[in-house]
Each structure stands twice: as C-alpha cells, then as structure tokens.
Amino acid sequence: MYDIREEVLLEMARLERECVQRIAAKLAARNEGQASQTLRKTTMNDSRRKAIRDALSKIEEAKNALEEAKSELETLKDEEQEYYDNMPESFQGGDKGSTAEAAVSNLEDAINSLDEAVGNVEEAVTKAEEAVEG
Numbered sequence: 001m002y003d004i005r006e007e008v009l010l011e012m013a014r015l016e017r018e019c020v021q022r023i024a025a026k027l028a029a030r031n032e033g034q035a036s037q038t039l040r041k042t043t044m045n046d047s048r049r050k051a052i053r054d055a056l057s058k059i060e061e062a063k064n065a066l067e068e069a070k071s072e073l074e075t076l077k078d079e080e081q082e083y084y085d086n087m088p089e090s091f092q093g094g095d096k097g098s099t100a101e102a103a104v105s106n107l108e109d110a111i112n113s114l115d116e117a118v119g120n121v122e123e124a125v126t127k128a129e130e131a132v133e134g
Helices: 004-085 095-133
Strands: none
C-alpha cells in the first residue's frame, strides 16, 4: 500500500540533508575566506614590516651622513677659530676678523642644528622600531 506519510518523511529527510550540506558548504567557504583574509593580513603586515625595516636602513644612512657632515663642520669651525686666533689683534677687529667670527658663529649654529637633527632621527628610529615590534 502506498503511504503518503512515508513519502513526505522521505522528502523531508532528503531536504534536510540538502540543507545541512548547503550550510556545511557555506560554513566551509566562510572559514576558508576568513583563513585567506588572515593570511592576507599577515602577509600585508609582513610586507609593511619589511618596508619599515627598509626605511629604517635609509634613515640610518641619513643619520650617518648627518654625523659625518657635523664632524666636517666641527673641523672647519676649529680651523676658522684657529685662523681668527692667529690673526694680529689689528686684523681681529677689522673686516677679516668680523668675517671669521661670523663664520665661526654660523658654523656653531649649523653644528647645533645637526645635533638636533640627529636627535630627531634617533627618535624617529625608535618610533619606527616600536611600530615594527607592535
């Protein structure tokens, strides 16, 4: 005998399996998508970290160049001061002496500015390193 209830129950079981399979497929796709997003985020973070390290390398080169320039200016300032000190007193009070004094003063200002710049660069390095470390 044909029982409609059995057919309905079988159809309901089939639909339930299909529904469970669709849900499982969606969950798997979502998990896979989240995993790939996590991978992308990690990869992007890694690439940003590498870019920061590359920038830090350039900053270190710039810092070395500033320190080298500062050293050269200190040498030139000392030479200019020695030139002034070895002038006869009559020249020290004249145009040559004033020019030498102004040069020494300006070189001292430039050296102080380079000291500040090196300090700022060192602070930038510290902040960038903190960004890499998280």
